Amino acid sequence: MPPSRPFYITTPIYYVNDRPHIGHCYTTVVADVAARFQRLIRGVGGPPLRGGERAAGTEPSRSDGLPGVFFLTGTDEHADKVVTSAASHGMSPQAWADHNAEEFRKAFAFIGSSHDDFIRTTEPRHKERVTRYVRALMDAGQIYKGDYTGWYDPGQEEYLTETAAREAGYKSAISGRPLVKRTEPCYFFRLSEYQVRLLEHIEGNPAFIQPDARRQEVLGRLRPPAVLNNVPVSRPVTDDPATQWGIRIPGDPAHRLYVWIDALFNYLTAVDTDERRALWPCTVHLIGKDILWFHAVIWPALLMALRACPGYEWVGLPGTVFGHGWWISEGQKMSKSLGNFIDLEKLRAYAGRYGAGALRWYLATQGPLAGNDADFSHAKFVEVYNADLANGIGNSTSRVGNMIEKYFEGRLPAHSPGQDANGRGLRMFPDGGGHRMMDHAGESADTLSATDRIRFDFANNAVALRGGVNLVQFVDQYINVTQPFKVAKQPESSSRDWLATILSDCVESLRVASLLFYPAMPEKMAELWRRWNCNHLRDPDDANSGFVAPLAELAEWGGAYSLRPGTPIRKGDPLFMRADPVEPPP
RNA sequence: GCCGAGGUAGCUCAGCUGGUUUAGAGCGCUGGAUUCAUAACCCGGAGGUCGGGGGUUCGAGUCCCCCCCUCGGCACCA
Numbered sequence: 001m002p003p004s005r006p007f008y009i010t011t012p013i014y015y016v017n018d019r020p021h022i023g024h025c026y027t028t029v030v031a032d033v034a035a036r037f038q039r040l041i042r043g044v045g046g047p048p049l050r051g052g053e054r055a056a057g058t059e060p061s062r063s064d065g066l067p068g069v070f071f072l073t074g075t076d077e078h079a080d081k082v083v084t085s086a087a088s089h090g091m092s093p094q095a096w097a098d099h100n101a102e103e104f105r106k107a108f109a110f111i112g113s114s115h116d117d118f119i120r121t122t123e124p125r126h127k128e129r130v131t132r133y134v135r136a137l138m139d140a141g142q143i144y145k146g147d148y149t150g151w152y153d154p155g156q157e158e159y160l161t162e163t164a165a166r167e168a169g170y171k172s173a174i175s176g177r178p179l180v181k182r183t184e185p186c187y188f189f190r191l192s193e194y195q196v197r198l199l200e201h202i203e204g205n206p207a208f209i210q211p212d213a214r215r216q217e218v219l220g221r222l223r224p225p226a227v228l229n230n231v232p233v234s235r236p237v238t239d240d241p242a243t244q245w246g247i248r249i250p251g252d253p254a255h256r257l258y259v260w261i262d263a264l265f266n267y268l269t270a271v272d273t274d275e276r277r278a279l280w281p282c283t284v285h286l287i288g289k290d291i292l293w294f295h296a297v298i299w300p301a302l303l304m305a306l307r308a309c310p311g312y313e314w315v316g317l318p319g320t321v322f323g324h325g326w327w328i329s330e331g332q333k334m335s336k337s338l339g340n341f342i343d344l345e346k347l348r349a350y351a352g353r354y355g356a357g358a359l360r361w362y363l364a365t366q367g368p369l370a371g372n373d374a375d376f377s378h379a380k381f382v383e384v385y386n387a388d389l390a391n392g393i394g395n396s397t398s399r400v401g402n403m404i405e406k407y408f409e410g411r412l413p414a415h416s417p418g419q420d421a422n423g424r425g426l427r428m429f430p431d432g433g434g435h436r437m438m439d440h441a442g443e444s445a446d447t448l449s450a451t452d453r454i455r456f457d458f459a460n461n462a463v464a465l466r467g468g469v470n471l472v473q474f475v476d477q478y479i480n481v482t483q484p485f486k487v488a489k490q491p492e493s494s495s496r497d498w499l500a501t502i503l504s505d506c507v508e509s510l511r512v513a514s515l516l517f518y519p520a521m522p523e524k525m526a527e528l529w530r531r532w533n534c535n536h537l538r539d540p541d542d543a544n545s546g547f548v549a550p551l552a553e554l555a556e557w558g559g560a561y562s563l564r565p566g567t568p569i570r571k572g573d574p575l576f577m578r579a580d581p582v583e584p585p586p
Numbered sequence: 587g588c589c590g591a592g593g594u595a596g597c598u599c600a601g602c603u604g605g606u607u608u609a610g611a612g613c614g615c616u617g618g619a620u621u622c623a624u625a626a627c628c629c630g631g632a633g634g635u636c637g638g639g640g641g642u643u644c645g646a647g648u649c650c651c652c653c654c655c656u657c658g659g660c661a662c663c664a
Contacts, residue, residue: 152662159664184664191662213591217659220589231662258664293661325658364597372657380597383613389627395608406622469612476627485622571623578624 002586007038007066007456008279012287013074013119013266016100017085020107022327022334022363022376023288023343028073029322029363030458031286032113036519037461043550044068070279071110072270074119075101076263083242093245099124107344112522114544119270121262127247128271130262134233135250136309137189137302144456145252148186148232151179187234187249191262194301195228197354201300207320209296211370214289214323218296231298233261240506264299268315281316283456289323296321320456325368342376349586350381354579357521358385361471364520369458378585383578391470393510394515394576398481400506401571407488412507413500414565415558461519461572470517475509478502507532507569508562512555531570535561 011027018024077097086096101120108115119126137143143253151165152158159182170179199222202208202215209215222228222567234255237243248254271279287295300317307315326333329340349358362381365388368374404410459519479502487499511534518525518536526543536554539545554561563569 027653148664152664161661161663186664213658216590220659221661226661229662235664260663287660292659298662357626371599374594375598380613383597384628386624387613390623395624395626397623399627403622474628476623479622480620480628483622485620488622507635574624576624578626 005283006070006279007035007042008070008271008282009034009038010282010285011073012285013076013263014104014289015079016075016120016239017075017079018095020104020344022347023388024104025107025111025347026363026367027286027288027324027342028108028115029111029360030367030369031073032115033073033360033364033519034090034284034286034456034458034461035069035114036455037464039546040515040519040554041551042069043547043553046246065424069112069219070117070271070276071115072117072119072267072578073113073115074117074266074270075104075121076259077101077120077122078246078259078262080245080259081240083245087241090234094122094361110344110348110351110356112360113521117270117521119266121266126266126269129272130247130257130265131250133265133312134247134257134305136312137305138187138250140305140309141187142190142193142305142308143187143233144190145185146188146230147183148188149181149183153177153179153180170250184236185255186232186236187255188230188250189233189298189302190305191231191298191301192228194304197304198222198228198297198301201317202296207215208317209292210320210322213370214292214296218292221293222297228297233258235449240539260298261295261302264294264302266330267299267318270301280314282318284322285318286319286322286324289325291324292321295323322458325371326373327368327376328373329375331375346586353586354381354385355524355576357524358389358576361385361389361520365462365493369462381579382579382581386581388469388577389576390574392469393513394574396426396472396475397510397514398507398571398574400475400503401531401569402511403484403488404503404507404569405571407484407499408503410569412563412565412567414568415504416497416501464516465520468513471509471513471516475506475513478509479506502564504563508557511563512557515551515555527572528575531572532563533567533569534563 009031011031014020014024014580022349030426075097082097083093089096097120100116105118108118121127125252134143148159150159151162151170153160153172153175155172160179165179167178171177174180199219202222205214206212209218213551220226234249235243235258237248237254237256243256243355246259247262249255249257267285268280271277284297285299292319299321303315305411306312329342330503332338332340334341347359362376363386366374366380366384387443407413430545434500482498482502484499487495487502495510514525514528514534522543526537526540530540536547537543537545538548549561553559554560
């Protein structure tokens with residue numbers, strides 16, 4: 001039973017005034033790993049090349065008719081501060097946004113993101129569609145003009161929330177002058193009408209908000225006696241240039257759409273074309289936990305409202321909103337005052353010394369997905385790097401490749417029939433007097449393939465990556481037990497056959513393991529495949545070119561994509577050079 | 587303050603509705619074996635009163651009560 005729906009995953013669109021740091025990179029890497037796993041499972045074509053975006057109508061071709069994968073990221077550019085920042089740099093808001101959006105693009109290219117599109121809220125395609133949505137919601141009465149009353153700071157020309165005003169003693173934190181209660185016209189969204197429906201949907205769909213602790217938090221704020229109020233969705237346009245940046249309310253240019261509402265719609269505007277509309281509803285919105293309320297409450301309510309508008313019947317709710325946690329740095333919260341922010345320069349330094357794949361591996365396997373915040377510590381990084389990569393897949397491919405060069409002139413020997421059981425992974429090998437099952441690769445592949453049939457789950461990806469690690473360990477154990485290096489010294493021809501069998505088993509198992517590693521470390525695995533002449537990618541020289549078949553076929557033990565006897569196997573340089581724990585951090 | 591999650595080996599964590607053993611895994615540490623490999627790999631070990639106290643039970647890390655500690659959320663960011 002093939003997957004029935006396309007896989008559509010998003011990151012938040014990032015605030016363009018920020019400098020890219022570990023938080024942005026983490027979210028993007030986790031989403032990227034998920035997207036790559038899905039492309040692997042489905043055997044679909046790759047993303048557009050190296051950080052560019054795909055033009056509408058050029059979605060990945062599908063090798064076998066399975067629904068495709070779409071990975072979206074981008075930048076949020078309509079905040080007032082973009083205007084003031086731009087001014088302080090002597091640039092126009094748009095030029096400043098262009099410049100900073102480019103920084104994010106470069107960061108994501110460096111981290112190996114394979115997004116299919118990069119949307120910016122200042123793009124015409126976004127602005128036009130958002131304007132249409134808002135007009136539809138206004139026509140339906142879901143967005144209406146009312147009066148906003150709040151505590152206003154005349155000096156700062158901004159409103160404070162009731163809580164913030166109270167904490168400040170109803171005085172301006174800047175000037176110390178008293179805040180004034182002020183009322184002015186404003187557009188509101190009727191969020192209050194959706195409280196019951198939201199509650200029902202979240203209670204009835206445990207997967208809608210994840211992890212579960214986050215879901216409980218939202219439920220706690222949605223259940224009576226909590227009351228959902230209508231939310232302001234506009235801000236006034238004045239003489240201040242900062243207020244002239246943004247999408248105008250249709251038919252009322254004195255008001256512009258509040259930036260958060262504008263931003264949320266990006267998930268929809270990016271796919272609201274004839275070619276892409278089938279991608280909706282989105283499979284999963286991956287976000288940081290700070291913006292959970294907007295994504296788990298306001299956003300679905302907006303979608304419910306829009307869906308009721310004529311022509312928008314196709315607008316369903318996303319499958320999952322996943323709010324991950326934060327990274328801390330060397331045991332301490334990151335803050336600008338401490339100067340311990342893990343910024344792009346630091347990440348580049350790590351990638352420079354250990355490889356981008358190693359950095360992605362650390363982020364993807366040690367990150368704060370569910371549970372507690374995670375620590376980015378140099379000692380931990382080196383530990384994980386050495387244990388999983390240098391001493392794991394790196395060393396194992398090295399020793400196997402070396403023996404094939406040494407004993408078989410660098411060509412994969414033929415597996416002797418009847419010397420092992422058929423199946424996936426190394427099935428059995430003599431272990432003392434008994435036998436031991438070695439089919440972790442099969443388990444991992446099954447887990448993954450089942451993912452889409454049931455429901456997407458980040459945990460399955462972690463299991464699969466771990467499955468690759470476990471399979472490598474089994475290969476190492478197998479080598480220690482069968483001792484091919486001793487078999488090689490025995491003169492009998494039967495020993496020669498047994499040696500061939502052992503090594504071809506090792507190659508086949510590592511090949512399967514490498515498929516499971518690919519989503520986390522695409523370039524490194526593509527490198528291994530080039531050395532071993534594995535035919536997994538459409539273009540062996542391009543890790544992003546897409547797969548020639550779905551995972552179930554690629555990973556089949558001894559299947560159509562296993563290596564034929566005689567295939568050249570090059571050992572090459574170590575894929576992951578061992579790291580010295582005492583060397584100072586980069 | 588209110589609501590919620592959690593405190594299990596040096597570190598990161600598994601342990602579902604109580605009884606398969608003398609509480610597990612990975613990493614780290616330590617002893618051994620081995621040499622094909624990146625001083626890697628493989629095997630074994632050390633070993634934590636399962637936050638503290640009380641209770642229920644034939645029996646609790648696993649249920650109840652109290653206390654201590656850590657963490658998260660408490661919105662509309664106009």
